[in-house]
Amino acid sequence: MKYFELPIEDYTNNFVDNWLLPNTAGFFDKISDILRAFIEIVTSFLLFIPAEVLVVLIVLVAWKASGKGLALFALIGGFYIGAVDLWSESIQTVSIVIVSTIISVGIGIPVGILTALNKTADRIVRPILDFMQTLPSFVYLIPAILLFGLGSVPAIIATFVFATPPAVRMTSLGIRQAPEEVIEASKAFGSTKWQLLLKVQLPLAVPTIMAGVNQTMMLSLSMAVIASMIGAPGLGDTVLTGISTVNVGLGLTGGLAIVVLAIILDRITQSIGTKS
Amino acid sequence: MSKIEVKDLTKIFGSHPLQGMKLLEEGREKSEILKKTGMTVGVNKATFSVEEGEFFVIMGLSGSGKSTLIRLVNRLIEPTSGEILIDGENLTKMNTADLLNTRRKKLGMVFQNFGLLPHRTILSNVAYGLEIQGMKKEEREAKARKTLEDVGLKGYEASYPTELSGGMQQRVGIARALANDADILLMDEAFSALDPIIRKEMQNELISLQSKLGKTILFITHDLDEALKLGDRIAIMKDGAIVQMGSAEQILENPADNYVADFVRDVDRSKILEASHVMKRPEVVMTHKDGHRMAIRKMEEVGASSIFVVGKDDEFKGLLTIDDTIKAYKEDIPLKDILIQDVLSVPPTTPLSELIEIAVDSKYPITVVEDNKLLGIISRVSILSGLVLGKEVENDLETETSEVTSR
Numbered sequence: 249m250k251y252f253e254l255p256i257e258d259y260t261n262n263f264v265d266n267w268l269l270p271n272t273a274g275f276f277d278k279i280s281d282i283l284r285a286f287i288e289i290v291t292s293f294l295l296f297i298p299a300e301v302l303v304v305l306i307v308l309v310a311w312k313a314s315g316k317g318l319a320l321f322a323l324i325g326g327f328y329i330g331a332v333d334l335w336s337e338s339i340q341t342v343s344i345v346i347v348s349t350i351i352s353v354g355i356g357i358p359v360g361i362l363t364a365l366n367k368t369a370d371r372i373v374r375p376i377l378d379f380m381q382t383l384p385s386f387v388y389l390i391p392a393i394l395l396f397g398l399g400s401v402p403a404i405i406a407t408f409v410f411a412t413p414p415a416v417r418m419t420s421l422g423i424r425q426a427p428e429e430v431i432e433a434s435k436a437f438g439s440t441k442w443q444l445l446l447k448v449q450l451p452l453a454v455p456t457i458m459a460g461v462n463q464t465m466m467l468s469l470s471m472a473v474i475a476s477m478i479g480a481p482g483l484g485d486t487v488l489t490g491i492s493t494v495n496v497g498l499g500l501t502g503g504l505a506i507v508v509l510a511i512i513l514d515r516i517t518q519s520i521g522t523k524s
Numbered sequence: 525m526s527k528i529e530v531k532d533l534t535k536i537f538g539s540h541p542l543q544g545m546k547l548l549e550e551g552r553e554k555s556e557i558l559k560k561t562g563m564t565v566g567v568n569k570a571t572f573s574v575e576e577g578e579f580f581v582i583m584g585l586s587g588s589g590k591s592t593l594i595r596l597v598n599r600l601i602e603p604t605s606g607e608i609l610i611d612g613e614n615l616t617k618m619n620t621a622d623l624l625n626t627r628r629k630k631l632g633m634v635f636q637n638f639g640l641l642p643h644r645t646i647l648s649n650v651a652y653g654l655e656i657q658g659m660k661k662e663e664r665e666a667k668a669r670k671t672l673e674d675v676g677l678k679g680y681e682a683s684y685p686t687e688l689s690g691g692m693q694q695r696v697g698i699a700r701a702l703a704n705d706a707d708i709l710l711m712d713e714a715f716s717a718l719d720p721i722i723r724k725e726m727q728n729e730l731i732s733l734q735s736k737l738g739k740t741i742l743f744i745t746h747d748l749d750e751a752l753k754l755g756d757r758i759a760i761m762k763d764g765a766i767v768q769m770g771s772a773e774q775i776l777e778n779p780a781d782n783y784v785a786d787f788v789r790d791v792d793r794s795k796i797l798e799a800s801h802v803m804k805r806p807e808v809v810m811t812h813k814d815g816h817r818m819a820i821r822k823m824e825e826v827g828a829s830s831i832f833v834v835g836k837d838d839e840f841k842g843l844l845t846i847d848d849t850i851k852a853y854k855e856d857i858p859l860k861d862i863l864i865q866d867v868l869s870v871p872p873t874t875p876l877s878e879l880i881e882i883a884v885d886s887k888y889p890i891t892v893v894e895d896n897k898l899l900g901i902i903s904r905v906s907i908l909s910g911l912v913l914g915k916e917v918e919n920d921l922e923t924e925t926s927e928v929t930s931r
Contacts, residue, residue: 432600433639437653437704438628447656451643 264394276395283347283401291343299326299335310512314519318512325508332501334486338509341482344400344472345513348407349465356412356464357457360419361445370420377413385410385474393478403475411467418460422453458521465517469510483509525612526573527708527740528580528597533570533606535592535764538563541604554763566592568764569606574740576707579731581743581755582766583787589764590744594712597742598631599623610708628657632701636713638693640685646672646696647681653704664703671703672696675729691722698730702737711743715750727753748787752776760784799879800872802907803892803900806832816853819844830888832898833863840898843867843888869893870902879907 294302303326311319329338363370388409392402426449434448450457476484483502490499536544536557544563547556554565567589574580584590595601597608599615608615610630618626632653640649647668648655654664672678675695685693694714701709714730715723727750734741745751751758752772759769760783768780779785823831823846833841842863852862868882869891879902882890889901 427637427639429635429637429639430641432595433633433635433700434641434652435600436598436627436631436633436710437656437700438624438626439656440624443656447652448641452641454643 269394272395280396280401283396283404284399287343287347287400287404290346291340294339294343295336299330306512310516313516318515322512325512328508329505332505334483334502334505337481337483337486337502338505340400341469341472341484341506342509344403344407344475344480344482345465345468345509348404348411348468348472349461351404352408352412352464352468353415353461355408356415356460357419360416360457360460361423361450363416364420364423364449365445373416377416380409381413383409385471389475389478398479400475400480402478403472403480406475406478407468407471410471411464414463414467415457415460418463419453419457422456422460423449425456426452455521458517462514462517462521465513466510469506469513473506526609527576527578527611528574528742529607529609529612530570530572530597531607531609533567533593533596533608534604535566535589535596535601536563536604537566545604565589565764566601567596567603570761570764570766572759572766572769574742576740577734577738579734579741579743579754579756581745581751581758582761583745583748583751583755583758584761585746588761590746590761591712592764593761594710594742594744597710598627598633628653628704630706631708631710632704632706633710634694634697634701634712634714636716638685638690638697638717640693640696640700642685644684645681646677646683646685646688649685649696650699650703653700668699668703671699674702675699689722690718691726694718694726698733707740709739709741711741713744713746716745716747723750730754760787797876798872799870799874799876799890799892799902800899802876802879803872803902804906806898806901816849816859819849819859820846820853823849832891832901833859834898838897838899840869840891840893840896841865864888867891872899876907883907 297305303323306326307319307322310322329335359369359373363373385406389402389406392405396402396405423445430448430452431444434444439447472480472482473484473487476482476488483506486502487499487506490496490502534545534548535541536548538544538561540561541563544557544561544565547560548565548568552560554568557563557565570589570593572580582590582593592601596603597615599608603616606616610626613626615623615626641652644652647665650668650671651664654667659667669681672681675698677692677695677699680688680692685696688696694717697714698709715726718726730741731754733739743751743754745754752775755772757769757771758775759766760775760780761767762783768775768784775784776788779788819831823829829847830843830845832843835841841860842865844859844863848862848864849859851857852859867888867890868886870879870882870893872892872894874892879890883902883904889903891901892899
């Protein structure tokens with residue numbers, strides 16, 4: 249099947265070694281520093297709060313957002329994480345999830361709004377999103393290490409690629425599915441484009457946008473676990489250690505802690521979405 | 525100066541509207557343009573004007589372009605060509621700021637499916653138009669409260685649209701349009717989504733609201749009965765063009781073409797025709813002074829078994845039957861003692877549909893009385909012929925003998 253030579257490997261290495269790294273290293277280092285600082289602030293803040301206080305807070309939020317069941321689950325989950333001594337790992341994972349969700353949503357929602365209102369923007373962004381979603385995550389984990397080094401920063405970048413598309417798509421969908429007559433009514437009474445967006449389109453899109461935020465958060469969590477392979481600290485690291493040392497018990501304790509986090513995060517964000 | 529003036533307004537949907545415009549100028553048909561270029565002629569050179577305080581109805585079947593036309597009037601849809609003048613100001617040439625201002629101050633709009641903001645309370649919905657103008661919260665809410673009271677929705681301020689019935693939601697829609705103090709109301713099939721009873725009620729309320737507030741109303745409907753009931757003038761649309769324009773009577777009597785005639789044929793005449801249209805002049809009428817003999821002879825002349833009696837200036841007195849009159853003649857009883865006064869009378873504006881119900885219970889012909897004057901009489905035969913033949917009956921009035929016989 250080999251009809252001609254295609255030294256794409258050499259080209260790429262050449263490009264990366266001789267141009268990309270020397271020319272852009274400074275820029276990527278800056279981003280890296282900022283993100284690292286961001287994660288450290290969040291992690292140390294969450295670790296600074298006594299575990300008991302944080303658990304009580306989470307139980308209260310769970311109660312308010314969802315109900316008694318989730319509150320009870322959060323309490324038991326808190327005791328479990330304490331008992332298996334994975335508190336700081338859990339906080340590290342949650343920090344990565346929080347930071348990457350903030351970045352994904354912070355960029356995803358404005359882009360979603362833009363694509364909903366502007367056909368050209370939609371035509372440009374749509375294939376990029378398709379690309380981001382179809383690309384296997386391992387493919388971009390490697391360049392992420394190249395550009396940002398090991399640790400939680402490439403994890404955040406990889407998570408951003410992985411988790412932003414739903415935020416964009418759901419925001420765009422939420423805005424576009426507002427009933428035509430409601431939009432027309434708002435225009436007929438003389439709304440400007442901004443008034444239409446802020447007073448009609450966005451409020452009507454909130455439930456859909458929140459569903460997008462929920463998806464983004466869940467994808468962030470799954471990526472935060474996978475990213476342990478590129479040196480991201482946290483529960484994923486615990487599981488990875490369990491796997492690599494054939495320590496099934498360690499893998500299970502870490503895995504259960506991830507499940508606890510996943511259920512609490514999912515239920516809380518879901519009920520915020522449906523309530524509004 | 526007309527409140528709304530629309531000149532040669534055209535909208536072509538598609539990729540090259542100007543090319544479609546050219547074909548239209550050449551006199552091509554809508555279907556031909558669609559076949560040739562794939563473009564749809566939404567509105568085809570519509571020209572009309574609406575005077576201040578007028579209730580103007582645009583009627584057409586779905587796809588006739590009426591909903592497009594009303595959206596062109598406030599430029600929710602940009603026209604391809606033509607002009608729209610609101611109070612003499614050319615809307616088509618306005619910049620965005622002036623357009624928004626005109627929409628805010630002069631044009632209120634009511635939608636078929638209400639178009640209420642589901643995330644806002646009723647009060648906040650009604651205040652929306654004022655809110656986007658930057659009016660202070662207390663001020664706009666006070667105004668919205670007042671408007672809600674006017675449309676009979678006091679007490680629902682804090683409810684949400686989904687908690688209200690269709691009829692109530694449309695009242696909110698109307699209140700929202702009224703709150704802005706706009707002179708012009710654009711109503712797009714405003715009552716089409718409501719059930720028949722609520723619909724009738726809303727129509728009546730709209731009529732009284734309009735006579736109270738003197739708004740200029742441009743009303744879209746696909747229902748000819750509704751058009752005839754509401755409109756001072758009616759324009760009938762077909763394939764994007766206005767095919768006939770005029771008062772309800774003009775359209776009923778002289779349909780401009782077969783399309784309009786087809787519409788009119790289906791009209792429920794009982795709702796359009798009134799007592800004055802089908803009544804006959806009672807030829808056999810005697811003044812109160814005439815005696816028994818005179819009465820009997822007149823009844824004999826026309827072959828009727830009863831006769832109406834009027835006094836001076838056609839003042840309605842009552843009814844004599846032949847049996848009573850002969851009996852009274854023999855026994856020498858004065859005529860005024862045998863007058864039957866228990867005769868049903870109706871005002872001349874009574875709709876035919878109501879007359880049908882009355883006629884069933886009536887032993888004698890129904891009298892049409894205004895200011896105590898006898899204008900005419902209506903028998904069951906004339907109601908039926910009115911339903912079948914329309915107002916032709918009225919024209920034949922002179923030649924027919926009066927229908928005074930009864931069962």
